[in-house]
Amino acid sequence: xxxxxxxxxxxxxxxxxxxxxxxxxxxxxxxxxxxxxxxxxxxxxxxxxxxxxxxxxxxxxxxxxxxxxxxxxxxxxxxxxxxxxxxxxxxxxxxxxxxxxxxxxxxxxxxxxxxxxxxxx
Amino acid sequence: xxxxxxxxxxxxxxxxxxxxxxxxxxxxxxxxxxxxxxxxxxxxxxxxxxxxxxxxxxxxxxxxxxxxxxxxxxxxxxxxxxxxxxxxxxxxxxxxxxxxxxxxxxxxxxxxxxxxxxxxxxxxxxxxxxxxxxxxxxxxxxxxxxxxxxxxxxxxxxxxxxxxxxxxxxxxxxxxxxxxxxxxxxxxxxxxxxxxxxxxxxxxxxxxxxxxxxxxxxxxxxxxxxxxxxxxxxxxxxxxxxxxxxxxxxxxxxxxxxxxxxxxxxxxxxxxxxxxxxxxx
Numbered sequence: 001x002x003x004x005x006x007x008x009x010x011x012x013x014x015x016x017x018x019x020x021x022x023x024x025x026x027x028x029x030x031x032x033x034x035x036x037x038x039x040x041x042x043x044x045x046x047x048x049x050x051x052x053x054x055x056x057x058x059x060x061x062x063x064x065x066x067x068x069x070x071x072x073x074x075x076x077x078x079x080x081x082x083x084x085x086x087x088x089x090x091x092x093x094x095x096x097x098x099x100x101x102x103x104x105x106x107x108x109x110x111x112x113x114x115x116x117x118x119x120x121x
Numbered sequence: 122x123x124x125x126x127x128x129x130x131x132x133x134x135x136x137x138x139x140x141x142x143x144x145x146x147x148x149x150x151x152x153x154x155x156x157x158x159x160x161x162x163x164x165x166x167x168x169x170x171x172x173x174x175x176x177x178x179x180x181x182x183x184x185x186x187x188x189x190x191x192x193x194x195x196x197x198x199x200x201x202x203x204x205x206x207x208x209x210x211x212x213x214x215x216x217x218x219x220x221x222x223x224x225x226x227x228x229x230x231x232x233x234x235x236x237x238x239x240x241x242x243x244x245x246x247x248x249x250x251x252x253x254x255x256x257x258x259x260x261x262x263x264x265x266x267x268x269x270x271x272x273x274x275x276x277x278x279x280x281x282x283x284x285x286x287x288x289x290x291x292x293x294x295x296x297x298x299x300x301x302x303x304x305x306x307x308x309x310x311x312x313x314x315x316x317x318x319x320x321x322x323x324x325x326x327x328x329x330x331x332x333x334x335x336x337x338x339x340x341x342x343x344x345x346x347x348x349x350x351x352x353x354x355x356x357x358x359x360x361x362x363x364x365x366x367x368x369x370x371x372x373x374x375x376x377x378x379x380x381x382x383x384x385x386x387x388x389x390x391x392x393x394x395x396x397x398x399x400x401x402x
Binding site for chain 1: 194199277278281282283285286287289290294295
């Protein structure tokens with residue numbers, strides 16, 4: 001079973017994402033911000049990360065930049081999942097090492113499609 | 122809505138578009154036609170039917186538009202597009218003389234995601250194509266959905282279904298809350314209105330026909346007729362792609378299924394099998 005870390009400061013989004021991704025046969029971990037996500041990745045590097053952009057303490061962009069410099073940090077497939085839906089944000093995320101990008105709101109079909117794109121579904 | 126009115130609508134959509142609906146779909150008919158009722162200031166579906174039966178073509182077209190299903194997305198089912206890239210195009214490029222265009226027909230293109238996906242693949246194959254002209258013709262029975270396809274405008278939900286983000290960035294610009302595909306991509310597709318029950322002879326011969334997820338709405342005799350029309354328009358060594366729930370088996374003897382690749386179907390050639398068929402068998 002693949003392990004996916006869901007990083008979002010909204011408990012509702014984490015709950016919805018967990019339900020969808022568990023339905024796609026992922027084991028789920030959760031983090032509320034980039035700092036918690038870094039700690040989580042240090043102890044167990046996930047196969048995939050569903051990553052919000054705007055979060056307190058450490059945002060998604062900063063987390064991704066640091067993750068890709070970590071040992072083994074190039075391995076997880078990172079799918080941004082954010083309300084930021086302009087071209088510049090999407091391009092910045094992809095340039096900094098994201099594998100896919102989801103614009104909120106999302107549903108099962110979109111998450112399934114995006115995780116399929118990165119070869120995890 | 123009374124049963125006689127439901128039956129009239131069922132007869133109307135069967136005659137005009139070949140689509141099979143049953144009385145159990147009364148709720149569907151009512152839900153789909155309600156917006157048309159409001160916009161046309163009609164008091165009942167019966168009144169709409171009367172206007173269509175009296176020869177009001179605009180109302181008839183609006184009813185067809187409302188009762189047809191336009192479920193589609195970019196790179197839908199993935200496998201047909203892999204077949205297109207990895208099997209079909211390499212074979213056709215090897216077999217066709219250099220100056221001869223390769224002609225594709227998307228026979229029920231809905232809002233255009235299928236032909237636009239093909240354009241994107243052809244861009245990736247540019248080096249292999251070596252300047253070869255590939256024509257993409259895309260038809261649908263619904264004028265409303267064709268207008269949407271030609272606009273090239275998709276909402277946020279639509280551009281996230283099947284479309285890789287790198288292609289979103291490469292081909293689309295943001296317009297308000299929507300996304301607009303490059304006009305160059307739209308220009309490379311010839312969109313036109315066509316009813317699959319009509320005679321396609323004027324369209325010439327095609328090398329590839331995509332007819333996916335539309336025949337499920339027709340009854341078996343109608344499917345057989347449509348397969349005949351496609352077989353007549355398809356080169357003897359051409360290819361037809363159907364949806365995952367569709368098959369030629371038991372419906373027509375004009376096609377055989379590809380022995381390995383689901384959704385890919387080959388016309389039964391009038392002459393001996395070509396090299397390509399022996400190669401893939």
